[in-house]
Amino acid sequence: MNRTIFFLIVIGTILLSGCWNKRELTDIAVVSALAIDKNEEGKYVGTFQVINAGNIASGEQGGGGENAPIRVFSATGESLIQMSRNAAAKMPRQLFYEHVKLLVISEELAKNEGINTIFDSLDRSPNFRITTRVVLARDTEAANVVKVLTAIEKLPSEGIIKTLKSAETMQGETVTVDIHAIMNALRSPGKEPVISAFTLKGDEKSGERIQSIQSTTLDANLQAKGIGVFKEGKLIDWLEDDAASGTVWALNKIQRTVMTLDWENEIDAVALEVIRQNTGVTIEMISGKPKISIEIRAEGDIREVKNQLDLSHPNILMNIEKKLGKKLKTEIEDAILRAQENKSDIFGFGEMVYQDYPEEWKKIKADWQDVHFPELKVDVKTDIFVRQTGLRNKPYFSDFE
Amino acid sequence: MEKAKISSYQLFVLMVLFQLGSALLVPIGMEAKQDAWLAILMGMTAAFILMYIYDGLYRYNEGKPLTEFLKDILGNFLGRFVAFLYVLYFVYLAARVLRDLGVALLTFAYPFTPLFVVNGIFILVVIYTVYKGVEVIARTGELLVVLEFLLAVTFIILIVVSGLIQVSNLKPVLEEGVLPVIKVALKETVYFPFGEVIVFLMIFPYLKQPEKIKKVGIGSIALSGIFLSLFMAINISVIGINLTARSHYPLLTVIQSIELTGFLERLDIYFLVLLVIGMFFKISVFAYAAVTGAASVFSIKKPSRLAYPIGMVILLLSIVIASNYSEHISEGVNIVPLYIHLPFQVIMPLFLLVIASFKYKKKSKTADEK
Structure with missing residues (x-):
């Protein structure tokens, strides 16, 4: 009996302990962001942003870390896997990719070589997530984007993602995309990817120092700037301001944005905050050629007027609705025209044709991007509704002489 | 045969878990592209017919497992030989499923473990369960089905709430017409996982109420078919057909895509639990059938x-069955259904049913004459 128990304990310890390939927290370096550049020799340069766990924790207790919350290492290699192997030579700990939140790709790499084939190792690896967000580094090296410290958010990668999200929801000129969405667009003949870009304002060297985030204004600041348009895996154009927001509208990714309207010589006299919107895209086949209709319904509240507008008057509100609708319409039409000039179907219209008219799609699939998409007829219809005007109707200066 | 009895609910649960087992986790019916979910439903419908055959076969030989009544139908020597083939x-199949499980764990959780x-x-767990008998397997099923069901329901809720479902990914429906889908259903999905319920011919004799077999069988095939089809539709609508077909475990990728309210993410454990529960029942039922059959x-x-x-044979076979995972999968898709499943699941049972019906008629005739 005693023997059986002894035997069971031994067996149990061996089988149940489950530490075949254990990795203690002190043995791993948690990578939070990864930047990919290309150097003159044509090798990939990877920059790994590694979390300095001790300093994050002390920061939360109000101490404010004296050291930077991140450490940055870089390594080169012919492929991404080789690059990560080479990085091991510079790091005392094993790189741990499970928590990579951000992938930064340099403008140079996207422009010259293209991004067609760089994602495979990330897609294949069980450690890496395909929900990792991707941004481009504009007018700077990708490495600089992950080196800079950010204010408010301790972790720069977290800061970039949150900036991207808040810019997407509040401003509507950026899109948040992950590796999965990009791979999907790259492989589909009826869709091309778009990726938002970040740029560095200020002195990049001092942005790496902890002193940079100890003052109220940053020496170097990251800023969302434009959307990169791709064709055949290569970066070909940047969309900014109205072109960017028109694109985001047509992609149905707008959540809350502010639309402005000029009124009687006053620029941006009326500001409408869009509360909710719905973009519907339908396709018809007219004598073998697809025709796209985009229908947008948006509603929102007036947030600011700079003119002596009597907002208690329904007619004026209707007038505002109409003018805003017209403005949005031209904005979207311009964005589509720009895409057609680029010969890059970033809206995925081709994919929709495939989904609704698979037979016709077979005929036009081969030269969709170069011939059929640029000739595509797109009909844009917008309906804007002003629902509320905030707490007041007329502005306080409406009686001013 | 051991002296054991299981209730019809236990059998139902066991059959559902058995069919969901590995089919929930691996891509099936991928040749039908975005219509894979339809191919599963069609395979399910075809499997109803198979269930009728199995039920009819069992009716003629009530109270006996497959390997026993083979001797009655085909005679002692030939019957034993065919029964051995079934073993x-x-x-x-047990070895195949074990390999599936091992590789799945290796790829995503234990890369450095042999x-x-x-x-x-x-x-070892399977051997212990099989050693304890069919009642233990059935009771374990009763217990774990609750967990599996809870996981499935919360998974569906999470997916719907997180807004990942893009129904347009399922379009165009029937791109090449209905024929290719039917072809996939008859070539693949009817055998795996539905047709594999033939193994339950070894377990039916333990049922307390034998008259319920048809009801339980059809019901379990319907429920698991609907579940599999729904999960496949979710897979395709969340990650698209391209990624689904490229993935070894599409459900894992779908689960990893869930990001809700900033903290409900990285729910890989869902996949792990579904994997272990499902595979456990599949291997256990196959192993149990092999053991009683061999006896x-x-x-x-x-x-x-x-x-x-x-159990040791299954273990060794699961290792030597293929030198790499691609070989294992391509065998599973190209060779197993047509050359192994088809004869064992359809041709042989049909053949047996015909012989049995003749024998039975003769017997009843002679009984009438007397």
Whole structure:
């Protein structure tokens, strides 16, 4: 009996302990962001942003870390896997990719070589997530984007993602995309990817120092700037301001944005905050050629007027609705025209044709991007509704002489 | 045969878990592209017919497992031979599923652990369960189905709430017409996982109420078919057909895509639990059928004694069955359904049913004459 128990304990310890390939927290370096550049020799340069766990924790207790919350290492290699192997030579700990939140790709790499084939190792690896967000580094090296410290958010990668999200929801000129969405667009003949870009304002060297985030204004600041348009895996154009927001509208990714309207010589006299919107895209086949209709319904509240507008008057509100609708319409039409000039179907219209008219799609699939998409007829219809005007109707200066 | 009894609910649960088992986790019916979910539904419908055949076969030989009544129908020698083939079939399928499980664990959780160790530890659990008999398997099923069901329901809620579903990914429906989909259904989905319920011919004799077999069988196939089809539709609508077809475990990728309210993310454990529960029942049922079958072929009094040796055979077979995962999968898709499943699941049972119906008629005639 005693023997059986002894035997069971031994067996149990061996089988149940489950530490075949254990990795203690002190043995791993948690990578939070990864930047990919290309150097003159044509090798990939990877920059790994590694979390300095001790300093994050002390920061939360109000101490404010004296050291930077991140450490940055870089390594080169012919492929991404080789690059990560080479990085091991510079790091005392094993790189741990499970928590990579951000992938930064340099403008140079996207422009010259293209991004067609760089994602495979990330897609294949069980450690890496395909929900990792991707941004481009504009007018700077990708490495600089992950080196800079950010204010408010301790972790720069977290800061970039949150900036991207808040810019997407509040401003509507950026899109948040992950590796999965990009791979999907790259492989589909009826869709091309778009990726938002970040740029560095200020002195990049001092942005790496902890002193940079100890003052109220940053020496170097990251800023969302434009959307990169791709064709055949290569970066070909940047969309900014109205072109960017028109694109985001047509992609149905707008959540809350502010639309402005000029009124009687006053620029941006009326500001409408869009509360909710719905973009519907339908396709018809007219004598073998697809025709796209985009229908947008948006509603929102007036947030600011700079003119002596009597907002208690329904007619004026209707007038505002109409003018805003017209403005949005031209904005979207311009964005589509720009895409057609680029010969890059970033809206995925081709994919929709495939989904609704698979037979016709077979005929036009081969030269969709170069011939059929640029000739595509797109009909844009917008309906804007002003629902509320905030707490007041007329502005306080409406009686001013 | 051991002296055991299971209730019809236990059988139902066991059959559902058995069919969901590995089919929930691996891509099936991928040749039908975005219509894979339709191919599964069609396979399910075809499997109803198979269930009628199995039920009819069992009616003629009530109270006896497959390997026993083979002797009655085909005579002692030939019957034993075919029964032996069935034992090999069950062992092979158990080994295949064990390999699936081992590789899945290796790829996403234990990259540096040898396959033999993972499979070995798992087969020990299976051997123990099989040794304890069918009642234990059934009771475990009753217990774990609650967990599986809870996981499935919360998974569906999470997916819907997180807004990942893009129904347009399922379009165009029937791109090449309905024929290719039917072809996939008859070539693949009807055999895996539905047709594999033939193994339950070894378990039906333990049922307390034998008249309910048809109801339980059809019901379980319907429920698991609808579940599989729904999960496949979710897979395709969340990650698209391209990624689904490229993935070894599409459900894992779908689960990893869930990001809700900033903290409900990285729910890989869902996949792990579904994987282990499902695979456990599949391997256990196959192993149990192989053990009792072998005991009846070689006239061994205590079948449970065979649990250990046959378990070892399954373990070794699961290792040597293929040199890499691609080989394993391509065998599973290209060779197994047509050359192994088809004869064992359709041709042989049909053949047996015809012979049995003649024999039975003769018998009843002679009985009438007397």
